[in-house]
Amino acid sequence: MKVINPLSNQTLITEVILLGFGDHPELQIFFFLLFLVIYVITIMGNVLIVVLVVSDRHLHTPMYFFLGNLSCLEICYTTTILPRMLASFLTGNRAISLSGCLIQLYSFGFLVTAETCLLSVMSYDRYLAICKPFQYQFVMNSKVCTSLAAGSWISGFISVSVVVVWMSQLTYCGFNVIDHFFCDTIPLIKLACSDTSLVMQVAFVLCSVFTFPPFLLTVTSYICIISVILRIPTTNGRQKTFSTCSSHLLVVTIFYVTLMIVYLLPEEPSLRGSSKVFSVFYTVMTPLINPLIYSLRNKEVKEALRKWDQKFWSPLGF
Numbered sequence: 243m244k245v246i247n248p249l250s251n252q253t254l255i256t257e258v259i260l261l262g263f264g265d266h267p268e269l270q271i272f273f274f275l276l277f278l279v280i281y282v283i284t285i286m287g288n289v290l291i292v293v294l295v296v297s298d299r300h301l302h303t304p305m306y307f308f309l310g311n312l313s314c315l316e317i318c319y320t321t322t323i324l325p326r327m328l329a330s331f332l333t334g335n336r337a338i339s340l341s342g343c344l345i346q347l348y349s350f351g352f353l354v355t356a357e358t359c360l361l362s363v364m365s366y367d368r369y370l371a372i373c374k375p376f377q378y379q380f381v382m383n384s385k386v387c388t389s390l391a392a393g394s395w396i397s398g399f400i401s402v403s404v405v406v407v408w409m410s411q412l413t414y415c416g417f418n419v420i421d422h423f424f425c426d427t428i429p430l431i432k433l434a435c436s437d438t439s440l441v442m443q444v445a446f447v448l449c450s451v452f453t454f455p456p457f458l459l460t461v462t463s464y465i466c467i468i469s470v471i472l473r474i475p476t477t478n479g480r481q482k483t484f485s486t487c488s489s490h491l492l493v494v495t496i497f498y499v500t501l502m503i504v505y506l507l508p509e510e511p512s513l514r515g516s517s518k519v520f521s522v523f524y525t526v527m528t529p530l531i532n533p534l535i536y537s538l539r540n541k542e543v544k545e546a547l548r549k550w551d552q553k554f555w556s557p558l559g560f
Contacts, residue, residue, distance in 0.1 A: 255414040255433060258343045260336045262327060262423040263518075274331035280530055281324040287533035288313035291543075298546040304382040305371065308364045309537055311391045315360065316529035319353035322346055323424045323525055340414060343425035348406040350424065354524065355452050356398030358501070361494050362456035362463075363390045364536075368490075369463035373470050401448050408441045409434075422518055424525070428505070449505040457498040464491045489535050497528045 263273050295301045295310035326346070330336045370378045405427065412434040420429040427445055431438050467487050500523040537543045
């Protein structure tokens with residue numbers, strides 16, 4: 243919907259049309275079923291991790307404390323996007339109010355920024371555990387772990403608040419269609435008819451701060467970890483640990499690199515039009531894969547799952 247501003251004779255935007263994947267009308271049912279399955283598996287996997295970490299005292303360690311936080315983040319930020327997208331596939335209604343668009347932008351931006359920080363914290367935790375085992379229990383005490391996790395959440399909250407509050411003061415008029423499946427920063431800013439140069443610069447700086455340093459810290463940590471792994475004398479132990487760490491590194495690299503492509507190279511001609519595809523990786527795929535990569539393959543989680551299964555299902559005869 244649009245309204246006329248009597249003072250400036252501009253057509254103001256009151257709602258936004260998210261095109262999503264609507265350029266393939268023949269595939270809407272397929273997309274709905276695909277993303278529904280992904281959403282259900284993502285929620286189930288991450289909820290399972292949270293339940294196991296909370297309920298099993300053997301998982302009350304720094305690593306699983308951070309994994310529980312990661313799962314909570316991914317439950318929340320996947321839920322800010324996929325239910326709305328699923329509804330549009332089913333009903334064909336792609337309209338969202340401008341205020342609703344800003345709320346979705348804030349919720350997602352806050353959570354994904356917190357995740358960039360949390361993933362780097364988790365990589366540092368693994369670096370200490372593997373490369374500095376004698377210092378680990380003294381450095382990663384409960385107070386430090388709580389501070390690092392809280393700092394990740396608070397950093398996301400504060401940084402995104404600055405940008406979204408600023409964006410809410412802009413005037414949006416004229417064209418109200420966004421070629422995306424959720425309300426993202428750059429596509430929404432492009433709908434503004436007031437000066438956006440300063441807010442774009444601030445958004446770019448914040449994106450740089452919350453992608454490059456965490457990514458470099460993560461990669462550096464895993465390089466150090468892999469160098470230690472290569473010195474493990476037993477072949478089986480070396481291969482198993484290397485497989486786990488390489489899987490972690492691959493997933494976080496996909497997460498950070500696709501974020502940097504979308505937010506730091508938005509005007510690159512060769513990438514224009516592909517941002518939707520890259521966005522799928524960090525909004526949909528990594529929350530789906532992370533429970534398996536980080537948790538469900540771990541021996542401790544498998545043991546906790548076995549105990550939980552015996553406790554709740556065995557009395558029922560299953």
